[in-house]
Amino acid sequence: MTTSGGSQVTLDETGKFSFDHVYTEPDPRPFFRALGEVGYQLPQLAKPHLTSLVDEYRAGRGVDQPTVADLGCSYGVNAALFRCAATMDDLYEHYTADEAAGLDRDGLLDRDREFLRTRDDRVPQARFVGLDVSAPALAYAHDAGFLDETVSADLENEEPTPRQRAVLSGADLVVSTGCVGYVTERTITRIATLPERRPWMAHFVLRMFSYEPIADALTDLGYRTTEAPGLFRQRRFASAEEQERILDTLRDNGVEPDDQETGGWLCARLHHSRPIDEYKDDLT
Known part of the structure; x- marks a missing residue:
């Protein structure tokens, strides 16, 4: 199938369209062109929850600059939104504007650094460590200043190297916005x-995937997990075929599709997991 912008996409083994081709480019312009076509918005909806989580962690544990490990971070979208007075629409405009189209990678990086400098509205900042299998996406996000450190690894199938262990052991918070299902309890528990002290976690998980195996594994490590109320739109279905496949998966898993899903949106739930002695019952 071809999207309206000409991008070739196919269904992956889960029934979702695969956008793998836009995650390995030298810069994020193809990513924002392709995801903009389907109204990708989950990082925008996650931003206030991530901001509250960082602020609560800072106050609760007395850490002035928490380190956030963002799983499946791609080009550092969550970090960019957190750090900047910007929305997803701003990022779509930033990367698809005519001004951006004529730049080489170095020119685009300079433009991004200026964007970050002029819109930076979080002091003190959190530190962001990006974990992803795409080395090009990580390299760009780091060079632009969105990510402080990066780990290019497949922790589903490999143990972290000594260097990766050193970077990830500094994580105070572990977050994700849509990679669970491809990432499982193997990565999360690793x-x-x-860290010497268990990190807090917040994962936005598409409803077609179950968070239960991760929650069970974290329970064994002394965590408690709760689910926040409400649904969060990730993006529109890219085709009727994709929608049909995902709705069938939901029903097969015993999940009744919501009106938003039958209306054309992939939706996620937010799951909080924290060490049981640091848990609050009013997490939202």
Whole structure:
């Protein structure tokens, strides 16, 4: 199938369209062109929750500059939104504007650094560590200043190297916005057991995937997990075929599709996991 912008996409083994081709480019312009076509917005909806989580962690643990490990971070979208007075629409405009189209990678990086400098509205900042299998996406996000450190690894299938362990062991918070399902309890528990003190976690998980195996594994590590109310739109279905496949998956998993899903949107739930002695019952 071809999207309206000409991008070739196919269904992956989960029934979702695969946008893998836009995650390995030298810069994020193809990413924003392709995801903009389907109204990708989950990082925008996650931003206030991530901001509150960082502020609560800072106050609760007395850490002035928490380190956030962002799983499946791609080009550092969550970090960019957190750090900047910007929305997803601003980022779409920033990367698809005529001014951006004529730049080489170095020119685009200079433009991004200026964007970050002029819109930076979080002091003190959190530190962001990006974990992803795409080395080009990580390199760009780091060079632009969105990510402080990066780990290019597949922790589903490999143990972290000594260098990766050293970086990830500094994580105070572990977050994700849509990679669970491709990332499982293997990755999550590997990261959770690296720091001396268990990190807090917040994962936005598409409803077609179950968070239960991760929650169970974290329970064994002394965590408690709760689910925040409400649904969060990730993006529109890219085709009727994709929608049909995902709705069938939901029903097969015993999940009744919501009106938003039958109306054309992939939706996620937010799951909080924290060490049980630091949990609050009013997490939202």
